Amino acid sequence: MIKLIDLIKTDDMLRTKIKFHKNEGDINRQAYDMLLEEPDTWLRMNQWRENNRNHNLDSCKYLIAMAQYYPYGKDYYIFGGLYKVCEEHSEKFSCEGYKLEKVKEYEEFEKRLIVRINDPKKLSLSYLRWYTKAQEALNVEVYELASSTKTLNFTGYQNVSLSHKDLVRIISNDEPTYKQALSNVKGVYVITDKNTGKLYIGSASGNSKGIWQRWSCYANYLDPTGGNKKLTEIFDKDESYIQKNFKYSILEIFDTKTKTEQILERENYWKKVLETKRFGYNKN
Numbered sequence: 001m002i003k004l005i006d007l008i009k010t011d012d013m014l015r016t017k018i019k020f021h022k023n024e025g026d027i028n029r030q031a032y033d034m035l036l037e038e039p040d041t042w043l044r045m046n047q048w049r050e051n052n053r054n055h056n057l058d059s060c061k062y063l064i065a066m067a068q069y070y071p072y073g074k075d076y077y078i079f080g081g082l083y084k085v086c087e088e089h090s091e092k093f094s095c096e097g098y099k100l101e102k103v104k105e106y107e108e109f110e111k112r113l114i115v116r117i118n119d120p121k122k123l124s125l126s127y128l129r130w131y132t133k134a135q136e137a138l139n140v141e142v143y144e145l146a147s148s149t150k151t152l153n154f155t156g157y158q159n160v161s162l163s164h165k166d167l168v169r170i171i172s173n174d175e176p177t178y179k180q181a182l183s184n185v186k187g188v189y190v191i192t193d194k195n196t197g198k199l200y201i202g203s204a205s206g207n208s209k210g211i212w213q214r215w216s217c218y219a220n221y222l223d224p225t226g227g228n229k230k231l232t233e234i235f236d237k238d239e240s241y242i243q244k245n246f247k248y249s250i251l252e253i254f255d256t257k258t259k260t261e262q263i264l265e266r267e268n269y270w271k272k273v274l275e276t277k278r279f280g281y282n283k284n
Contacts, residue, residue, distance in 0.1 A: 002142040004115050005135040008064060008082065008106055015061035016131040020077055020123060021045060022068045031067035033165065035080045035111065036149075042067075046083060049090060049097025055128050057085050057098050064131060066115070071152050075120045076143060078150060079113035082106045112150055116143040154178045157185070157250050164224065164246045171212075171219035182212035187253040188267045189215075190274070191231075193281070195245040200228065200281035201270045205263035210256060215248065230281040 010016045021031035024045060034042045046065045049056050057063060063085055066077035083100040090097035117123055118139035134140065144150075151169050152162075154177035162170070170178045189211065191200040204214035217226040224242050225231035234241050251270055254263055276282040 003135060004140040004142055005131065007113075007142055008079075008109070010062040010082070010103075010131075012061045013132055014130070015059065016064065017057060017060045017062070017128055018064040018066065018131045018134050019046060019128045020066050020068070020117075021080075021127070030070055031080075032069055032078060035067045035078070036169065037165070042080060043100065044096055046081075047096040047098045047100055049093055049095060051093035058089060060085050062103070062131075063100065069114055069150070072114065072143075075117045077115050077117065078111060079106070079109050079115070081110050109145070112146045112148065113142065114144040114146070114150065115140050149173060151175045152178070154181045157181070157187075157253050160248070160250045162248045164218070164243045164248070167215060167248055168219045168221070168243075171216050179212055182215065183209045184256065185210050185253040186256055186258055186263055187211050188251045188263065188270055190249050190251055190270070191218075191281070192247045192249065193245050194247055195241075198280045199274055199276045200231065201251075201267060201274065201276050202226065202228075203263050203267040205260040205267070211250065211253075218246075218248065228281065229283055 005013075021034075023030050024034055024041060031042075031045070034045060042065075046063060061084065063083045065080040065083065067080045068074065069076040069078040082103040082105070084103055086099040086101065088099070118141060119137065122137050129137070151173050152166055152175060154160075154175075169175075186204050187210070188201065188203045191202065193199070202214070204211040214226070218224050223232075223235070224246075225235050231242070252266055254266075271277055271282050274280065277284075
């Protein structure tokens with residue numbers, strides 16, 4: 001086992017703290033999403049000063065920031081940066097009370113290094129701890145060092161259930177396991193509106209790169225509708241709606257040599273079974 005404390009070091013280990021973020025204070029705003037998509041919010045989360053000696057950085061010289069890596073589970077955290085804490089800080093609480101400076105020495109590990117907490121019950125007592133004590137109490141081990149920014153790994157066609165944010169992240173990063181799997185099959189898929197429960201059935205029937213090519217259309221920030229008329233109406237009313245509410249799953253997969261007519265036949269079957277023309281977003 002490689003301990004985190006053996007990999008990331010500072011020149012004052014006894015004045016170094018480690019912060020294990022789960023969310024931004026709202027369970028729908030996961031810390032890992034903030035790290036990837038909202039760098040200003042991520043920095044603000046680490047600058048926050050509370051009226052609790054155990055939850056502030058007043059006597060701290062360095063801060064190691066971690067975000068819960070929810071694709072693996074609640075006991076996994078990904079490295080979000082090492083910061084130097086400037087000596088001057090605000091005397092106020094419940095505010096951005098600290099000035100943080102990024103330490104460049106470990107930047108190459110950001111969004112790549114994943115650790116596992118081997119005693120998660122103790123972590124619930126305090127999410128901000130002195131680094132050396134945290135290593136001893138929580139038994140923090142290095143679990144993985146990804147070759148590039150960590151997104152999501154493909155675990156089987158039957159397990160695909162992606163939020164729009166996850167889909168965009170996978171497509172924009174050319175996540176290799178997803179790209180290989182989705183490029184090698186055609187298929188019928190379903191888009192679920194989590195807000196209304198309405199469904200849209202679609203297919204990747206004639207694309208040379210299968211489902212990957214078709215879903216790349218939905219990962220387009222300028223037009224995530226894939227050309228569907230009802231989805232376009234939704235997007236025109238509220239450009240953030242699809243991003244907030246849509247989820248993407250696979251119903252059936254086919255070999256890339258399968259004829260288009262056969263796939264379209266199965267697409268129509270699912271439209272009838274799930275009544276998506278009557279109750280969902282399919283118009284034809």
